[in-house]
Amino acid sequence: MMRKSLLVVSLLLMLGAAGSAQSPVLLNAAGATFPYPIYSKWFDVYHNEHPNVQINYQSIGSGGGIRQLLAGTVDFGASDGPMSDDQLSQAKFKILHFPTVLGAVVPTYNLPGVTAELSFTQKALAGIYLNAITKWNDPEIGKANPGVNLPAADIVVVHRSDGSGTSYIWTDFLSKASDDWKSKVGKSTSVNWPTGLGGKGNEGVSGLVKQTPYAIGYIELIYAVQNNIAYGKVQNAAGKFVKADLAGVTAAAESAAKEIPDDFRVSITNAPGATAYPISSFTWLLIPAQISDADKRDAIKGFLKWMLSDGQKYNEGLTYAQLPKAVIAKETKAISLVQ
Amino acid sequence: MSASATTIDHAAPPEAGPRALIRRLRHGDEVAHLLTLVFAAGILLITSLLVYELWINSHLSRAKFGWPFFWTRVWDPVFDDFGAAPFIYGTLITSVVALLIAVPLGLAVAIFLAELAPRRLSDSVAFLIDLLAAVPSVIYGLLGIFIVVPLVRTTIGPALINTLGRVPVVGAFFRPPNYGVGFFTAGLVLAIMVVPFIISVSREVLLTVPRDQREAALALGATRWESTWQVVVPWARTGIMGSIFLALARALGETMAVTMVIGNDPKIAASLFAPGYTIAAVIANEFTEATGDLYLSALIELGLVLFLMTFILNGLARILIVATERGGGRPA
Amino acid sequence: MSRLRLLWRKSLNGIMLSLTGVAAFAVVSVLFLILGYLLFNGGKSLNWDFFTKLPKPVGEAGGGMANAILGSLKLLLLAAVFGLPVGLMAGIYLAEFGSKTFSFVIRYTTDLLNGVPSIVIGIFAYSLVVLPVKHFSTLAGGVALAIMVIPITVRSTEEFLRSVPGSLREGAMALGASKWKTIATVVLPAASGGILTGMLLALARVAGETAPLLFTAFSNRFWSASWSQPTASLPVMIYTYAIATYDDWHRQAWAAGLVLLMLVLLANLGCRLALSSRGSARSA
Numbered sequence: 020m021m022r023k024s025l026l027v028v029s030l031l032l033m034l035g036a037a038g039s040a041q042s043p044v045l046l047n048a049a050g051a052t053f054p055y056p057i058y059s060k061w062f063d064v065y066h067n068e069h070p071n072v073q074i075n076y077q078s079i080g081s082g083g084g085i086r087q088l089l090a091g092t093v094d095f096g097a098s099d100g101p102m103s104d105d106q107l108s109q110a111k112f113k114i115l116h117f118p119t120v121l122g123a124v125v126p127t128y129n130l131p132g133v134t135a136e137l138s139f140t141q142k143a144l145a146g147i148y149l150n151a152i153t154k155w156n157d158p159e160i161g162k163a164n165p166g167v168n169l170p171a172a173d174i175v176v177v178h179r180s181d182g183s184g185t186s187y188i189w190t191d192f193l194s195k196a197s198d199d200w201k202s203k204v205g206k207s208t209s210v211n212w213p214t215g216l217g218g219k220g221n222e223g224v225s226g227l228v229k230q231t232p233y234a235i236g237y238i239e240l241i242y243a244v245q246n247n248i249a250y251g252k253v254q255n256a257a258g259k260f261v262k263a264d265l266a267g268v269t270a271a272a273e274s275a276a277k278e279i280p281d282d283f284r285v286s287i288t289n290a291p292g293a294t295a296y297p298i299s300s301f302t303w304l305l306i307p308a309q310i311s312d313a314d315k316r317d318a319i320k321g322f323l324k325w326m327l328s329d330g331q332k333y334n335e336g337l338t339y340a341q342l343p344k345a346v347i348a349k350e351t352k353a354i355s356l357v358q
Numbered sequence: 359m360s361a362s363a364t365t366i367d368h369a370a371p372p373e374a375g376p377r378a379l380i381r382r383l384r385h386g387d388e389v390a391h392l393l394t395l396v397f398a399a400g401i402l403l404i405t406s407l408l409v410y411e412l413w414i415n416s417h418l419s420r421a422k423f424g425w426p427f428f429w430t431r432v433w434d435p436v437f438d439d440f441g442a443a444p445f446i447y448g449t450l451i452t453s454v455v456a457l458l459i460a461v462p463l464g465l466a467v468a469i470f471l472a473e474l475a476p477r478r479l480s481d482s483v484a485f486l487i488d489l490l491a492a493v494p495s496v497i498y499g500l501l502g503i504f505i506v507v508p509l510v511r512t513t514i515g516p517a518l519i520n521t522l523g524r525v526p527v528v529g530a531f532f533r534p535p536n537y538g539v540g541f542f543t544a545g546l547v548l549a550i551m552v553v554p555f556i557i558s559v560s561r562e563v564l565l566t567v568p569r570d571q572r573e574a575a576l577a578l579g580a581t582r583w584e585s586t587w588q589v590v591v592p593w594a595r596t597g598i599m600g601s602i603f604l605a606l607a608r609a610l611g612e613t614m615a616v617t618m619v620i621g622n623d624p625k626i627a628a629s630l631f632a633p634g635y636t637i638a639a640v641i642a643n644e645f646t647e648a649t650g651d652l653y654l655s656a657l658i659e660l661g662l663v664l665f666l667m668t669f670i671l672n673g674l675a676r677i678l679i680v681a682t683e684r685g686g687g688r689p690a
Numbered sequence: 691m692s693r694l695r696l697l698w699r700k701s702l703n704g705i706m707l708s709l710t711g712v713a714a715f716a717v718v719s720v721l722f723l724i725l726g727y728l729l730f731n732g733g734k735s736l737n738w739d740f741f742t743k744l745p746k747p748v749g750e751a752g753g754g755m756a757n758a759i760l761g762s763l764k765l766l767l768l769a770a771v772f773g774l775p776v777g778l779m780a781g782i783y784l785a786e787f788g789s790k791t792f793s794f795v796i797r798y799t800t801d802l803l804n805g806v807p808s809i810v811i812g813i814f815a816y817s818l819v820v821l822p823v824k825h826f827s828t829l830a831g832g833v834a835l836a837i838m839v840i841p842i843t844v845r846s847t848e849e850f851l852r853s854v855p856g857s858l859r860e861g862a863m864a865l866g867a868s869k870w871k872t873i874a875t876v877v878l879p880a881a882s883g884g885i886l887t888g889m890l891l892a893l894a895r896v897a898g899e900t901a902p903l904l905f906t907a908f909s910n911r912f913w914s915a916s917w918s919q920p921t922a923s924l925p926v927m928i929y930t931y932a933i934a935t936y937d938d939w940h941r942q943a944w945a946a947g948l949v950l951l952m953l954v955l956l957a958n959l960g961c962r963l964a965l966s967s968r969g970s971a972r973s974a
Contacts, residue, residue: 047826047908047920059747062911075911075920078930079904082647091824106649175537180622180639182435182647205436208647216539216633217622219499219643222932226503230511231537246937390870394783397776398796401844404837405799408806408814415817466713474707475714483718485958490721491891492954493728494898494925496932497947501724550724553717558891559846562884566853581703597849603801604842611807613901614929638807642901645809661810668805672798 044318048076050084050097052220053184053239054120054302057337058097061330065322072318081184082208088114088305094315096305099184100191100208101284113308115357116283117323117350118301121272121340123240123263124188125250125298129228130155132170137251138163138260141289141297144253145197147174147235149204150214155233163260170233177227177236180217182208188300189237192288240268241338255297256289267296268340276345283350299340306357316357323354409665416659418652427659433624435644440656442663444624448541448634449667452616453609455545455630456552460605463549464556465591465598471557472564473586484561490554499618502547507619510546511538515631518542533629539621542630547619548612552605559604563597564590599679603672610668613642637664725951732948735941740949744912745927755946757913761828761921762897762953764914765907768832769896773839774889780840781847781885786873797848804841811837812902820906826920831907835896842895846888850881886961894954900925924950 055078062074079087081098088096089110101116126139143159146152152159156169179186190206204210216231218224221242228236229248240263243250252260261267271290279285289297306323310316327350331341342350419440423430430441471480515536523532567590575585591598621633622643637660648654739754746753780800784793815834820826854877862872878885896902903909907921909930914921924946931943 045919049908056747059911060750063747073912075909077909077911077920080646082649085649090821092820092826180617181643207436209435209644211432211434211436211439212623215623216537217635217643219617219622223503223618227537227539230508385868386870387868390873391783391787394779394787397779398783398788398792400776401780401796401803401840402799404840405803407818408803408811411814411817412810463713463717466710467717470710470714474710483714486725487718487721488887488891488894488958489951489955490724492894492897492951493724494900494928494947494950496900496925496929496943497728497898498724500932501727505727550720554721555891557717558887559849562887563849563853566850566884568855581699583703583706584699587706597853600845600849604804604845607801607805607841608895610805611810613807613809638809641807642809645813646904658813661807661813664805664807664810665802668802672801672805676798 042314043071043073044314046072046074046094046315046318047092048074048084048095048097049079049087049093050076050305051081051099051184051302052078053099053122054097054339056241057120057334057339060333060337061322061326064330064333065325068325069318069321072322074318074322080182080208081187082182085305088307094310095307095319097303098305099300099302100187101286101303102305115306115308115353116303117306117353118283118303118342118346119326120302120334121268121299121342122188122302123268123296123299123340124185124192124237125240125243125263126235126237126253127225127228127243127248127250128235129230129232130170131232133167135164135167136249136262137167138254139251140254141192141196145193145200148176148178148193148213148215149197149200150176151199163254172233175231175234176212176215177218177224177231177234178212178215179224179237180219183220184208184300184302185221185237185239186210188288188298191286191300192298195289240264244338253297255293255295256291257293257295259293261294261296263296263298265335265338265340267294268299269343271295271297271299272301272340272346273343276343279346279349281353283346283353301342308356309358320354320357323357324351327351327354409662412658412662412665416655416662418655419659420655422652423656423659427656428663431624431626433640435648435650435653438650438652440653440659442637442660444626445635445637445640445660446663446667447626448544448620448624448636449610449638449664451541451630451634452544452548452620452636453606455542456548456609457602457606459546459549460553460556461602464553464601464605465560467553467557468560468564468598469586469591471561473582473590480561484558487554487557491558495551495612495614498547498551499615502543502615502619506543506547507538510540510543510631511536515542519631530628531630534631536631537621537633539619539633540629540631541620541627541634544616544620544634544636545630547615548609551612551615552608555604555608556598556601559601560594560598563594563601566597567593596679599675603675606671606675607668610664610671611638613638617643637661637667728944728948728951731941731944732946735945736948740942740945745922753942755922755924755927755942755949757910758922758924758927758946759949759953761907761910761914761923762925762950764828764917764921765831765835765903765923766893766897766957768829769835769839770889770893771836772832773836773892774843776836777840777843777889777892778847778885781844781851782873782878784844784848785851786869786877796844800841800844803837804845807901808838808899809901809904812905815902816905823918825918826906826908827918828907828914828921829917831903831921831923834902834906835899838896838899838902839889839892842892843889846891847881847885850884850888851877853884854880890954890958890961893957897950897954898925900929924953 058076084096084098087093140163154171156171187208190210194201194206218227221238224236225238225248228234252262254260270292271287274290274292275287287299327347334341427442429443431443432439432441518532523529571589572585575589616636617639622635623633624635641657645657739752742756743754744757812834815830819830819833859872862876903923903926909926910920910922928943928946931939
């Protein structure tokens with residue numbers, strides 16, 4: 020016991036010594052899981068460049084991030100879906116949205132005997148998830164894949180069981196693709212899925228799809244790329260079938276950038292443009308407009324500036340698309356709103 | 359008056375008044391009684407506080423849905439319509455399956471370890487089994503996904519569907535389609551998770567049964583098995599039941615492992631191979647993301663429902679014990 | 691006794707006893723499979739870095755879970771300090787002093803508490819310890835775990851105290867010892883083996899719990915400087931890494947699972963050694 024407390028004490032002393040000349044600024048943040056890899060990279064690099072700033076970010080989920088921000092237990096939050104007007108009105112203080120990176124969601128499937136890359140129309144995806152289209156050889160799927168021998172098997176639908184930003188993006192897209200979906204199911208991090216098995220996390224969904232013949236599911240682009248999982252093309256608003264990649268995602272953001280609102284709360288699913296990938300999205304940092312602690316305020320503002328300039332360099336390495344220049348410019352101006 | 363503070367003069371009449379109370383308190387026994395009582399009451403306090411918090415925080419949902427919450431089958435976070443039925447069903451079914459598998463197995467192993475195995479072997483095996491209680495449920499979940507799910511989908515499932523599935527009545531529980539995830543798999547994984555509790559505690563309790571009990575039975579001509587099953591096990595009955603309670607409690611409240619293998623589909627289905635959902639799993643999945651007040655309130659009300667279920671199940675189990683109390687057990 | 695009946699009883703004996711052996715073999719091999727899987731997958735990824743370095747962001751090799759290991763130790767310490775005494779004392783009350791109805795109520799409540807999902811306990815601890823002060827803390831995590839430790843400890847303490855034969859107690863009292871002295875010096879030591887098993891089982895169980903920590907101890911990318919700051923812990927790291935998208939993190943998750951198990955093993959061994967050196971008597 021004695022030994023142990025000595026160990027702890029000496030560790031603490033070492034920490035204190037390692038804290039460097041300036042007193043450390045400790046920030047706690049929570050939120051989205053989708054951008055966790057890039058955030059952890061950013062906060063780490065920033066800490067190395069500014070050793071007195073420690074940003075502790077934990078990915079407990081977009082909803083968790085919003086709630087903890089509203090409760091005041093974290094200094095800032097992060098979310099894959101923008102806060103609704105309702106949620107903003109619940110806050111005792113004004114909250115600003117800052118887009119950080121772009122991401123995409125892709126459809127993945129397991130069709131024994133079919134090696135071709137499949138294309139999905141918007142109606143096909145909505146119909147499958149609405150349980151209106153139940154067999155793989157349904158004409159809606161067939162017409163987008165001429166020449167492919169689709170089996171007459173039942174489609175096994177897979178979705179996310181945990182509330183997630185990925186689901187938010189997917190259902191947001193489906194709501195735009197199908198009025199039926201919009202009125203019956205809607206968009207949210209968790210919805211009342213008309214059919215399907217629920218997998219936990221990207222891992223859960225892709226695992227289920229991989230193991231279950233005739234299954235279809237949706238996962239983050241990064242996950243598909245990192246794990247070499249095959250995914251299909253999706254038809255965009257312009258009618259073209261696009262396979263998700265970083266260029267397609269940035270194209271979607273660029274077309275939205277022209278009309279991006281001042282508070283940056285915008286959905287870019289089903290964006291116009293021939294090369295735009297239709298299931299793309301921003302992800303945001305949620306920053307309080309008023310920060311009373313000067314040290315914390317400077318640290319956050321400094322980080323935001325860094326994130327919009329140097330930080331973006333790290334995106335592509337981790338398979339996140341960069342923000343369009345127009346958005347970056349607008350955000351940089353918005354930093355001054357944090358006081 | 360005797361000088362020693364540790365002997366109690368039983369012949370003297372009980373004293374009254376505050377001075378007497380102080381004098382009584384000087385007796386170690388009274389202090390010990392009071393002290394332990396306070397701690398025991400502390401448990402009551404904590405649990406009451408917990409229920410109170412659950413009650414208060416679920417009031418939005420209770421106000422909106424009332425009693426129908428128990429039998430509504432919808433769970434819709436977008437349109438704010440919530441019901442507990444599928445989760446109640448899933449929780450019950452998976453726990454029942456888990457206990458049906460774990461109790462006979464666990465008891466058999468405990469008997470083997472306590473009665474038949476040489477002491478050294480028994481101790482080492484028990485030690486390793488204790489360790490399994492520490493395996494995080496996430497790991498059990500991963501093992502479930504990698505090993506149990508494919509096994510159920512390709513081997514165990516079809517085997518059961520083809521055999522038990524054809525038996526009338528019981529057969530309704532074993533129907534296709536079988537994806538590998540579902541009530542059965544969750545029950546199986548839960549069984550693996552709770553069997554160490556049953557084995558560990560039952561073994562310890564069986565070991566405390568006095569030697570003379572066994573020897574008396576054997577002396578009367580009982581076979582080893584008869585002595586074990588009809589004398590030793592009943593003697594240890596309360597301890598074994600206690601271990602089953604522990605196991606049941608863990609099964610009811612298990613979150614991570616279950617959510618990875620149950621399919622997470624809030625539906626009620628007869629077949630054990632259909633995907634389902636449990637209360638603990640849905641809370642774990644959706645709590646962190648729930649932002650709507652009613653949504654959150656509904657999730658907390660589910661927690662309250664689980665509490666109620668545990669309350670009732672425990673009550674039923676205790677009635678069962680009392681009903682089977684026909685002597686043969688260790689004097690209480 | 692007829693020949694046939696004797697034959698039946700003898701064969702039943704043989705069958706049942708062998709069945710228990712079969713069951714034991716089956717269950718034990720499954721359990722060993724789990725341990726082996728963990729050892730294999732975890733062992734591959736263990737290295738010195740794991741124990742000494744802080745986590746690194748994705749894509750960067752190296753990095754470890756040093757802060758999580760320390761965090762788990764601190765949390766278990768809190769759970770033991772707050773939870774074990776309560777469980778022990780309540781168990782003693784139930785076994786030695788209890789009154790009929792009050793004891794029933796306590797036992798029932800304890801079972802109820804045991805059945806509460808760990809995430810609900812986490813939410814409870816959150817509203818009790820985190821919200822009022824508006825920050826996550828190691829202390830809150832410890833409180834949540836302590837609550838979970840209590841029921842198992844109570845049950846096993848009571849059970850094993852009761853198993854001490856009356857003759858031991860009566861012997862002590864005949865020598866003039868008061869009740870509490872009997873309990874402290876005779877009954878408790880006699881039951882210590884079982885009680886310790888219960889306590890270790892309880893701690894082992896909470897060592898692997900993730901859900902109650904998510905909203906209390908939160909987690910920490912860095913070293914946790916004090917009890918009132920969030921801290922990383924092995925189960926939360928395992929959870930975060932296991933469902934993430936990167937292979938490197940998966941390997942670290944297995945390694946963390948292995949380390950967690952080893953921690954519990956060491957604690958187990960340590961306590962048993964300490965107890966056996968004091969020479970506890972076990973009635974057999």
